[in-house]
Amino acid sequence: AQRLLAVLLLLQPAAAVWPRPQVQRSPPGGGRCLLPPARFRFGHAAGSAVGPGCTVLEAAFQRYRALLFAAGRPTGEAGGGAAGGAGALFLWGTHVEKETVCGFPAGLETFSQLVGRDQNGTYYINKTEIVDFPRFPHRGLLLDTSRHYLPLRAILETLDVMAYNKFNVFHWHIVDDPSFPYESSTFPELSKQGAFNAMSHVYTAGDVRTVVEHARLCGIRVIVEFDTPGHTLSWGPGAPGLLTPCYSGKHPSGTYGPINPILNSTYQFVTSLFQEVSSVFPDFFLHLGGDEVDFTCWKSNPEIHAFMKQMGFGEDYRKLESFYIQRLLDIVSSLGKGSILWQEVFDNGVKLRPDSIIHVWKSSKPYMDEMADVTKAGYQALLSTPWYLNRISYGQDWMAAYQVEPLKFEGSAKQKDLVIGGEACMWGEYVDVTNLTPRLWPRAGAVAERLWSNASVRSLQDAYVRLAAFRCQLLGRGVQAQPLYVGYCENEFGGF
Amino acid sequence: AQRLLAVLLLLQPAAAVWPRPQVQRSPPGGGRCLLPPARFRFGHAAGSAVGPGCTVLEAAFQRYRALLFAAGRPTGEAGGGAAGGAGALFLWGTHVEKETVCGFPAGLETFSQLVGRDQNGTYYINKTEIVDFPRFPHRGLLLDTSRHYLPLRAILETLDVMAYNKFNVFHWHIVDDPSFPYESSTFPELSKQGAFNAMSHVYTAGDVRTVVEHARLCGIRVIVEFDTPGHTLSWGPGAPGLLTPCYSGKHPSGTYGPINPILNSTYQFVTSLFQEVSSVFPDFFLHLGGDEVDFTCWKSNPEIHAFMKQMGFGEDYRKLESFYIQRLLDIVSSLGKGSILWQEVFDNGVKLRPDSIIHVWKSSKPYMDEMADVTKAGYQALLSTPWYLNRISYGQDWMAAYQVEPLKFEGSAKQKDLVIGGEACMWGEYVDVTNLTPRLWPRAGAVAERLWSNASVRSLQDAYVRLAAFRCQLLGRGVQAQPLYVGYCENEFGGF
Numbered sequence: 001a002q003r004l005l006a007v008l009l010l011l012q013p014a015a016a017v018w019p020r021p022q023v024q025r026s027p028p029g030g031g032r033c034l035l036p037p038a039r040f041r042f043g044h045a046a047g048s049a050v051g052p053g054c055t056v057l058e059a060a061f062q063r064y065r066a067l068l069f070a071a072g073r074p075t076g077e078a079g080g081g082a083a084g085g086a087g088a089l090f091l092w093g094t095h096v097e098k099e100t101v102c103g104f105p106a107g108l109e110t111f112s113q114l115v116g117r118d119q120n121g122t123y124y125i126n127k128t129e130i131v132d133f134p135r136f137p138h139r140g141l142l143l144d145t146s147r148h149y150l151p152l153r154a155i156l157e158t159l160d161v162m163a164y165n166k167f168n169v170f171h172w173h174i175v176d177d178p179s180f181p182y183e184s185s186t187f188p189e190l191s192k193q194g195a196f197n198a199m200s201h202v203y204t205a206g207d208v209r210t211v212v213e214h215a216r217l218c219g220i221r222v223i224v225e226f227d228t229p230g231h232t233l234s235w236g237p238g239a240p241g242l243l244t245p246c247y248s249g250k251h252p253s254g255t256y257g258p259i260n261p262i263l264n265s266t267y268q269f270v271t272s273l274f275q276e277v278s279s280v281f282p283d284f285f286l287h288l289g290g291d292e293v294d295f296t297c298w299k300s301n302p303e304i305h306a307f308m309k310q311m312g313f314g315e316d317y318r319k320l321e322s323f324y325i326q327r328l329l330d331i332v333s334s335l336g337k338g339s340i341l342w343q344e345v346f347d348n349g350v351k352l353r354p355d356s357i358i359h360v361w362k363s364s365k366p367y368m369d370e371m372a373d374v375t376k377a378g379y380q381a382l383l384s385t386p387w388y389l390n391r392i393s394y395g396q397d398w399m400a401a402y403q404v405e406p407l408k409f410e411g412s413a414k415q416k417d418l419v420i421g422g423e424a425c426m427w428g429e430y431v432d433v434t435n436l437t438p439r440l441w442p443r444a445g446a447v448a449e450r451l452w453s454n455a456s457v458r459s460l461q462d463a464y465v466r467l468a469a470f471r472c473q474l475l476g477r478g479v480q481a482q483p484l485y486v487g488y489c490e491n492e493f494g495g496f
Numbered sequence: 497a498q499r500l501l502a503v504l505l506l507l508q509p510a511a512a513v514w515p516r517p518q519v520q521r522s523p524p525g526g527g528r529c530l531l532p533p534a535r536f537r538f539g540h541a542a543g544s545a546v547g548p549g550c551t552v553l554e555a556a557f558q559r560y561r562a563l564l565f566a567a568g569r570p571t572g573e574a575g576g577g578a579a580g581g582a583g584a585l586f587l588w589g590t591h592v593e594k595e596t597v598c599g600f601p602a603g604l605e606t607f608s609q610l611v612g613r614d615q616n617g618t619y620y621i622n623k624t625e626i627v628d629f630p631r632f633p634h635r636g637l638l639l640d641t642s643r644h645y646l647p648l649r650a651i652l653e654t655l656d657v658m659a660y661n662k663f664n665v666f667h668w669h670i671v672d673d674p675s676f677p678y679e680s681s682t683f684p685e686l687s688k689q690g691a692f693n694a695m696s697h698v699y700t701a702g703d704v705r706t707v708v709e710h711a712r713l714c715g716i717r718v719i720v721e722f723d724t725p726g727h728t729l730s731w732g733p734g735a736p737g738l739l740t741p742c743y744s745g746k747h748p749s750g751t752y753g754p755i756n757p758i759l760n761s762t763y764q765f766v767t768s769l770f771q772e773v774s775s776v777f778p779d780f781f782l783h784l785g786g787d788e789v790d791f792t793c794w795k796s797n798p799e800i801h802a803f804m805k806q807m808g809f810g811e812d813y814r815k816l817e818s819f820y821i822q823r824l825l826d827i828v829s830s831l832g833k834g835s836i837l838w839q840e841v842f843d844n845g846v847k848l849r850p851d852s853i854i855h856v857w858k859s860s861k862p863y864m865d866e867m868a869d870v871t872k873a874g875y876q877a878l879l880s881t882p883w884y885l886n887r888i889s890y891g892q893d894w895m896a897a898y899q900v901e902p903l904k905f906e907g908s909a910k911q912k913d914l915v916i917g918g919e920a921c922m923w924g925e926y927v928d929v930t931n932l933t934p935r936l937w938p939r940a941g942a943v944a945e946r947l948w949s950n951a952s953v954r955s956l957q958d959a960y961v962r963l964a965a966f967r968c969q970l971l972g973r974g975v976q977a978q979p980l981y982v983g984y985c986e987n988e989f990g991g992f
Contacts (some may be wrong), residue, residue: 024573089992127756148979148980148982148983149984151989178982178983190767196983196984197984197986200986200989201984204566294977332509390890391890392888392889392890393888393889393890393924394886394887394889395886395926405903428982429891429981430890430891430892430978430979430980430981431978431979431986432978432979432984433988433989434934434971434976434977434978435931435934435935435979436933436980437930438934439929439931475930478929480931480932481930482926482927482928482929483644483926483927483930483931484926485925485926486643486644486674486924486925487644487674487692488644488645488675488692488693488697489695490929492694492928492929493647493696493929
């Protein structure tokens, strides 16, 4: 699960790096290199297995060149000590694997954080040795574009800042009860009827391509979630017959519940939709949701009753849920995709495929018990419960997120290996484009470091200093990241 | 305390008004007037005691003309019913008093909120009768520019949005322990040594004039706070000898405490500083602070000991605090100014001038008991305890602020009359320019309506609908106000 970043910087920290590298030290004798913007360039080292023509790397060179020499960068202390000129940074990869290429942009990020600027405006980097790799392979951030629509540029900016934090998975909770902004080519009525506004509040096929490609160049996978069978109210108007009609006594009440699991037409619809989604979103995984299925409506419906009886489910609606999820899993599997599911699917005893990933989010039961149970059953686990960053509180609440230790549960080494990472979640009840960025950054950075850095990196004091400095760097890059506490950044009024 | 706004709009609500007017009704028969932007103008009614040449009013005409016909305004339902053309809004004042003139911009705000735009882009206003006046005369908002520096434009924008909410007092907590951004002409070293950055993080004399004048044109008074004798650490470097040296055993420890109250030089300094401040800030009132005086440092200092003994204060350091505050009150009074003080000054039994205003903020004792005690002693009271909007919590926390009833304490009618209003406070520990606006708006609107509207206006449901609509109007005016809950505004991607 842990890949070596093929970046060794023979240079030394001007600033502290966020998230903290696995190994970072000054070589004996120290020393400082200057980086003259006019001459500095990125290049490929002789003998590197990665060379020109790698689009991810070429794009990263361009991005980081711009970030390194941006006007808003903080100026630090006056330069001192012997300084040599560093005209170039050469990258050297041992082998061309997907992970190696993904690692390069992360290495450039580290490099960029080490570059300082003295009071004369001269760019420099202190000689530093860094060996780095992530602790967990899945370091995700969830955005919810159903409770409030987020314009494309807010998503793209978030992807940029995710990359600065070495997050590598964008979990796009794209639709839910309140609105359906995904413009489907197979079922265009879904967004026409289900978006807040079918013209201005939708993601077109082009928008989705832009997000996926922007993410790819940042070393980020996009895992889209189409949550079913609950959380689908906005699907109803554009997909007649899909949702379960709720009954009041003997008559339909006019309201609707979860997707109707007893009709063949439901599975035809789901197959067609996920067929499209599977090709639009290239990642191997789809997030299938499965959380918070309310049985009330199913219980009220006489046709569901009859079906339950026919299937021998008795009064156990979890069996009906299981029936739906298992068919869904088969459909998704037949499309060549892997599945991630919210924990209820596991809790309710749904029979899962062995490669399913269970996403732990509930707080009704201690989340560490759930992590133990999920991994004991042999499933891979993702942690989110302590990282619901939409749940704000007064003060430095990043600290609670930071202090989480994802492997602190009773279990074997094999179980621990099944924890592939976690996700910071920014649900959208109270968040839209007006407050997303300051609410997310630098708080989500706490989760980023917990998932990237060594388990032994736990000092709040050390983290505070580095996170505060990193936040000033974010301001310099034009990101409206909020302060940790009292103070200021020298460069803080560049972009605002 | 309550003044009639000399504005009667013979027109009717297209939208709900925030804060809710005292009386608002549709005249029999209803009807709608169109407002063609090319022809529409503001003017003075024949016989009005206010006429052309009133700068506040002319500025308000300009501002509201721009706001009325701004590109970002929401479009509403399609027009319908009989429509007449309204080419002008004429204002008519009964007499030229300060309050009348201040009332006009508030009336224009109400008018602007009533103007709708149909789907063809046509501006209209439904015929409405409004009688309006504020319930409390002091409707304040506190910003803290010491814990984080706020750039001038953030203050000016806040003043604009205050006016939209009919706030009329900007309480400028300009300096405190962390930094001293006020550039004093008498003591320039204070900001040179005490600002975060003496060049970029200061308010020059010109900046202050800009704030005061901008506020005046918005119908807002600026009450500046120079908090003493505590909360003055940032004053120390620029004013040698002002702060009390703390002792560790028999020797000075190198740290400093509150202002040193036993030296004549202290009172000379304070007199000169407040002389300057009194002329720079024209409002009759100064906020003198007086909160959270920590006696530890005073207790450690042998010279303070000797003074206490000489004065016969015994071990009662509240008497020393009282000694300082009374001299301060005399100084401020001799400068022709009135005083506002945080509640500790009252709680600690400092002898006050009868016209002092006590600002209630603590939660250690039920704030309504404090309101009762302050007014029973005959002092005017301002409420802030339940309106510390920096203290965020998850969910719709504006509701708690809204449900406060400032007069819900045991006391006589005379006591209730001494409650002149309250202030929403946005302390700066975790707030700077990156998150100020979404954290403040529309949450502070809850306080604005509580202080403006009739005591009977208490329905959360009604408030939710109006506040959500008002927030969409704020977006249309380019204000980054955060959402109340799930949903969207048609116009929300204008400015962001």
